[in-house]
Amino acid sequence: QITLKESGPTLVKPTQTLTLTCTFSGFSLSTSGVGVGWIRQPPGKALEWLALIYWDDDKRYSPSLKSRLTITKDTSKNQVVLTMTNMDPVDTATYYCAHVRRPCSGGSCYYYFDYWGQGTLVTVSS
Amino acid sequence: SYELTQPPSVSVSPGQTASITCSGDKLGDKYACWYQQKPGQSPVLVIYQDSKRPSGIPERFSGSNSGNTATLTISGTQAMDEADYYCQAWDEGGVFGGGTKLTVL
Numbered sequence: 001q002i003t004l005k006e007s008g009p010t011l012v013k014p015t016q017t018l019t020l021t022c023t024f025s026g027f028s029l030s031t032s033g034v035g036v037g038w039i040r041q042p043p044g045k046a047l048e049w050l051a052l053i054y055w056d057d058d059k060r061y062s063p064s065l066k067s068r069l070t071i072t073k074d075t076s077k078n079q080v081v082l083t084m085t086n087m088d089p090v091d092t093a094t095y096y097c098a099h100v101r102r103p104c105s106g107g108s109c110y111y112y113f114d115y116w117g118q119g120t121l122v123t124v125s126s
Numbered sequence: 127s128y129e130l131t132q133p134p135s136v137s138v139s140p141g142q143t144a145s146i147t148c149s150g151d152k153l154g155d156k157y158a159c160w161y162q163q164k165p166g167q168s169p170v171l172v173i174y175q176d177s178k179r180p181s182g183i184p185e186r187f188s189g190s191n192s193g194n195t196a197t198l199t200i201s202g203t204q205a206m207d208e209a210d211y212y213c214q215a216w217d218e219g220g221v222f223g224g225g226t227k228l229t230v231l
Binding site: 037039046047048049052060061062063064096101103109110111112113114115116117118119 | 127156157159161163168169170171174175180212214215216218219220221222223224225
């Protein structure tokens, strides 16, 4: 059974760096074919993909946020950490981590999210 | 940047068929998937690789993708299907549609 859970601060001040941890079970990031991604959702708004990391250390970032994001994995702890610098009130959102699948066909691959954590609400305010 | 467009809302009567569209440039050349999100809950994958259903998703959920449009179809819609639905594709990064609120009335 795959489960994921997000943890981190619920409140950060503008300009601070946010560090979120995804702790998961039911799979290992040292196993071929799996990954973990981060997605956020501002209150009342749509989902927005942020970043993902795959078992082979393939890392992908949202082009619009790439300069502010870093994703890392600790396979021994079954954790993935996302850092986002220079937080702003517009970054207030529920942040989800999710298990990633990467099917490939004809030389191209795509990613989707088949198991999601419960999400953690992060508020950016002074 | 790549964009996916969904209608903000769709209404359907119980037992009828609901269709939710997702439009994007040459979307049919990519794979699309769909997520269901009920209020206060995390998204749930209901369709992946255009038309595949994950284990545990009812057969009334189906998907297609051709040209510039992917479609999520819910046959025999039930009250429990009332939710927000998001399409997602991959184009140099993950892209979500703006979401469609499905109302069953």
